Amino acid sequence: xPEPLKKPFAGLRVADFAWVxxxxxxxxxxxxxxxxxxxxxxxxxxxxxxxxxxxxxxxPGIDRSGYYANxxxxxxxxxxxxxHQRGPELAKRLVAECDxxxxxxxxxxxxxxxxxxxxxxxxxxxLVMISMPLYGQTGPWAPYMGFGHxxxxxAGFNHLTGWPGEPPIGTGTAYTDFLVPHFAxxxxxxxxxxxxxxxxxxxxxxxxxxxxxxxxxxxxxxxxANGHVQTRMGNRDNEAAPHGCYKCKDGKWLVIGCETxxxxxxxxxxxxxxxxxxxxxxxxxxxxxxEQREIDRHLTFWIEDVTRRAEDPExxxxxxxxxxxxxxxxxxxxMRHLQSFGVPAGVVQSPEDMHADPQLKHRxxxxxLNHTVMGERTYDGPAFRLSxxxxxxxxxxxxxxxxxxxxxxxxxxxxxxxFVELLADGAFE
Amino acid sequence: xxxxxxxxxxxxxxxxxxxxxxxDLADEKGQLCGRLLAELGADxxxxxxxRDGDPTRLRGPFYRGEEGAERSLFWWAMNAGKRxxxxxxxxxxGRALFHRxxxxxxxxxxxxxPGQAAAFGLDYATLxxxxxxxxxxxxxxxxxxxxxxxxxxxxxxxxxxxxxMYLNGDAQHGPVRTLAPQSFAQVNSQAAVGALTALYARxxxxxxxxxxxxxxxxxxxxxxxxxxxxxxxxxxxxxGPGVRRNNTGYTTLKYxxxxxxxxxxxxxxxxxxxxxxxxxIDWLAETGEDGGLATPVWRxxxxxxxxxxxxxxxxxxxxxxxFCATRGKADLxxxxxxxxxxxxxxFTPRExxxxxxxxxxxxxxxxxxxxxxxxxxxxxxxxxxxxTPWKQRGRAPHIGEHNEQVYGELPGLDAAELxxxxxxxxx
Numbered sequence: 001x002p003e004p005l006k007k008p009f010a011g012l013r014v015a016d017f018a019w020v021x022x023x024x025x026x027x028x029x030x031x032x033x034x035x036x037x038x039x040x041x042x043x044x045x046x047x048x049x050x051x052x053x054x055x056x057x058x059x060p061g062i063d064r065s066g067y068y069a070n071x072x073x074x075x076x077x078x079x080x081x082x083x084h085q086r087g088p089e090l091a092k093r094l095v096a097e098c099d100x101x102x103x104x105x106x107x108x109x110x111x112x113x114x115x116x117x118x119x120x121x122x123x124x125x126x127l128v129m130i131s132m133p134l135y136g137q138t139g140p141w142a143p144y145m146g147f148g149h150x151x152x153x154x155a156g157f158n159h160l161t162g163w164p165g166e167p168p169i170g171t172g173t174a175y176t177d178f179l180v181p182h183f184a185x186x187x188x189x190x191x192x193x194x195x196x197x198x199x200x201x202x203x204x205x206x207x208x209x210x211x212x213x214x215x216x217x218x219x220x221x222x223x224x225a226n227g228h229v230q231t232r233m234g235n236r237d238n239e240a241a242p243h244g245c246y247k248c249k250d251g252k253w254l255v256i257g258c259e260t261x262x263x264x265x266x267x268x269x270x271x272x273x274x275x276x277x278x279x280x281x282x283x284x285x286x287x288x289x290x291e292q293r294e295i296d297r298h299l300t301f302w303i304e305d306v307t308r309r310a311e312d313p314e315x316x317x318x319x320x321x322x323x324x325x326x327x328x329x330x331x332x333x334x335m336r337h338l339q340s341f342g343v344p345a346g347v348v349q350s351p352e353d354m355h356a357d358p359q360l361k362h363r364x365x366x367x368x369l370n371h372t373v374m375g376e377r378t379y380d381g382p383a384f385r386l387s388x389x390x391x392x393x394x395x396x397x398x399x400x401x402x403x404x405x406x407x408x409x410x411x412x413x414x415x416x417x418x419f420v421e422l423l424a425d426g427a428f429e
Numbered sequence: 430x431x432x433x434x435x436x437x438x439x440x441x442x443x444x445x446x447x448x449x450x451x452x453d454l455a456d457e458k459g460q461l462c463g464r465l466l467a468e469l470g471a472d473x474x475x476x477x478x479x480r481d482g483d484p485t486r487l488r489g490p491f492y493r494g495e496e497g498a499e500r501s502l503f504w505w506a507m508n509a510g511k512r513x514x515x516x517x518x519x520x521x522x523g524r525a526l527f528h529r530x531x532x533x534x535x536x537x538x539x540x541x542x543p544g545q546a547a548a549f550g551l552d553y554a555t556l557x558x559x560x561x562x563x564x565x566x567x568x569x570x571x572x573x574x575x576x577x578x579x580x581x582x583x584x585x586x587x588x589x590x591x592x593x594m595y596l597n598g599d600a601q602h603g604p605v606r607t608l609a610p611q612s613f614a615q616v617n618s619q620a621a622v623g624a625l626t627a628l629y630a631r632x633x634x635x636x637x638x639x640x641x642x643x644x645x646x647x648x649x650x651x652x653x654x655x656x657x658x659x660x661x662x663x664x665x666x667x668x669g670p671g672v673r674r675n676n677t678g679y680t681t682l683k684y685x686x687x688x689x690x691x692x693x694x695x696x697x698x699x700x701x702x703x704x705x706x707x708x709x710i711d712w713l714a715e716t717g718e719d720g721g722l723a724t725p726v727w728r729x730x731x732x733x734x735x736x737x738x739x740x741x742x743x744x745x746x747x748x749x750x751x752f753c754a755t756r757g758k759a760d761l762x763x764x765x766x767x768x769x770x771x772x773x774x775x776f777t778p779r780e781x782x783x784x785x786x787x788x789x790x791x792x793x794x795x796x797x798x799x800x801x802x803x804x805x806x807x808x809x810x811x812x813x814x815x816x817t818p819w820k821q822r823g824r825a826p827h828i829g830e831h832n833e834q835v836y837g838e839l840p841g842l843d844a845a846e847l848x849x850x851x852x853x854x855x856x
């Protein structure tokens with residue numbers, strides 16, 4: 001039997017001081033791929049997401065938040081009160097046993113506890129440390145507070161979301177919290193790969209703002225090269241038509257986005273080639289762009305006409321049509337119909353739809369993990385499948401301080417007496 | 430801007446990935462991934478079809494609105510700092526040539542529809558046989574297998590089927606897509622994490638590469654905030670809250686307010702609700718614009734952050750709205766931050782480029798386009814690595830700009846042979 005392959009990050013230990021959305025999502029990549037990630041938390045100053053729902057049974061509790069849980073799979077939990085006189089020392093003793101430190105506090109916070117990179121490097125020379133506040137370590141906004149909900153405003157996402165001539169709206173999420181962690185993880189893993197080959201650690205000054213700007217597609221260059229400010233335009237697109245979102249009779253919304261001539265030809269075929277779509281003024285992409293109001297009107301009527309509520313019959317007899325029968329579709333059936341012709345079409349899937357999605361089920365995107373307090377809950381897995389060293393969500397999120405005994409005794413090496421003494425003295429709170 | 434002669438792309442020997450080679454055959458789903466690897470020091474070679482080049486060169490917007498293969502701002506943004514070669518993978522000679530390069534590659538990025546890679550010689554079995562260390566990253570709409578694998582997707586389809594669009598929008602108009610294509614931003618960045626994870630795994634497993642199968646739908650699914658958990662736990666579908674937030678099924682206060690020169694993002698009505706509310710209510714009271722909120726009863730109610738009824742919510746929003754309407758976004762944000770409240774401006778792309786914070790961080794990079802006789806401002810470092818700094822490596826390549834250079838590095842491929850390959854439309 002050949003040796004089984006090692007998980008990518010097996011043998012790496014991570015002290016994860018980060019909190020809320022961004023930081024924990026970065027260390028989740030490491031944890032789900034073999035690293036031992038230790039969440040460093042405090043019951044005196046609990047991590048914000050532990051205090052935000054959804055809570056199991058709608059009962060708030062530090063170990064009951066699904067928000068927190070989803071970003072903290074496969075991790076261990078330890079707690080330390082950094083304001084206890086021995087707290088910083090304990091944190092440093094942990095870092096001495098770690099390869100990576102992650103944190104996302106406002107700049108200066110780690111330094112106040114003597115946990116800045118320079119101090120930590122003195123005890124762990126090959127450490128890779130990443131700091132991930134909103135705006136980076138320097139500049140006039142470095143001390144600014146906030147969350148992904150407001151950062152998406154500064155980073156342009158609100159301006160680009162909404163209907164023409166109407167207010168910018170949110171994306172319905174703290175959007176940058178779910179974009180920039182991937183960028184931070186890229187930097188961190190690249191630094192780890194460099195360390196693996198050279199033995200040299202380093203510090204990463206990561207600004208959520210600066211990474212988020214890379215998610216704006218062409219909006220920056222369109223301004224700097226063309227002097228054009230891209231602005232929200234509902235579901236239309238600057239380059240493609242038809243391009244929109246249409247309501248179906250079953251209450252769901254269906255999107256169609258045709259970018260190429262093939263997509264348009266496929267849509268015409270799927271519609272049954274009604275006369276309007278073969279008009280001369282519909283022939284070229286830029287022409288259709290000019291005609292998108294009319295195209296939208298036709299598509300809206302057509303979708304209204306061919307869709308049905310789930311409880312309605314699949315076929316109806318056309319009135320006055322001498323027994324002619326007409327097929328009616330639910331939103332998902334219409335998506336399949338359009339896709340069978342090669343039309344880029346999809347249903348705007350609700351969270352409920354996502355949980356039932358056959359493709360995501362096939363991919364095994366959602367993991368069911370059993371949590372000590374929360375019971376069996378659903379966790380998101382990574383979007384990639386590694387053929388030889390697959391990611392594995394090894395356990396549900398930790399309860400606060402769940403692994404204190406392991407971390408303090410086995411990793412840091414406290415004696416039983418010391419452990420009990422510090423416990424009694426509130427150092428782990 | 431001095432017009433000094435520069436190598437293209439600029440060398441980056443101090444990057445953490447210097448020494449690795451990436452062959453990039455990707456479309457919109459993987460080009461940003463390739464660019465990020467180049468900026469970390471990898472030698473990223475874009476492989477394009479001969480003559481017309483990569484189809485994404487025709488993706489708008491275009492420089493000065495004039496369509497052309499060297500004028501696409503999408504192409505510029507996503508392919509800056511790469512080399513470009515042409516190679517016709519539909520021809521056997523092209524596949525043979527590509528395979529000689531693939532034998533030297535660490536990562537291959539490709540986005541062909543599931544099941545079609547073998548026809549281009551891009552399937553993992555073929556590449557693994559040539560180069561057991563290669564990491565093949567295949568990025569598709571839905572993944573390599575499964576009931577939807579052959580479905581078409583453009584950005585709006587992926588953000589719809591990935592669940593994000595359901596959370597975006599408002600009750601009046603229905604779901605909306607964010608104009609800048611977020612399914613591409615998501616899948617590119619998550620694919621890069623997958624690629625680097627596999628590269629790291631290779632290092633600890635005796636040089637063994639593997640196949641990385643990335644799904645754009647799943648990448649979007651990972652951006653659903655707490656909506657997935659909210660369905661799982663509360664059986665509530667969060668959806669399009671407009672200027673409010675999705676918050677596990679409870680109606681929040683507005684967080685976007687119009688001000689004198691645009692909009693501001695101010696969570697919980699600017700912090701009027703929540704444990705830090707006192708500071709903001711004081712601010713309103715100092716200017717005499719608290720609208721009656723600076724009373725013990727209101728203060729207690731707001732500090733507890735309990736649920737407000739519709740009338741109360743409307744009142745708070747009206748007070749904060751009136752306060753913001755007469756002030757500029759910069760002043761509002763600065764003062765709110767001084768009072769420990771996390772406000773931010775709602776910036777347009779232009780305002781982002783003019784941001785004081787980004788200027789103070791030396792964020793922007795002038796990139797020379799010597800063919801146009803101009804330089805343009807590009808986004809700068811998405812991360813600052815202390816030992817192995819990020820580097821922008823110049824403009825995107827022209828079609829086949831590096832054919833002589835890249836093919837010339839292959840043993841036995843001299844100028845005469847390259848000419849023959851060109852005649853046969855292989856390159």
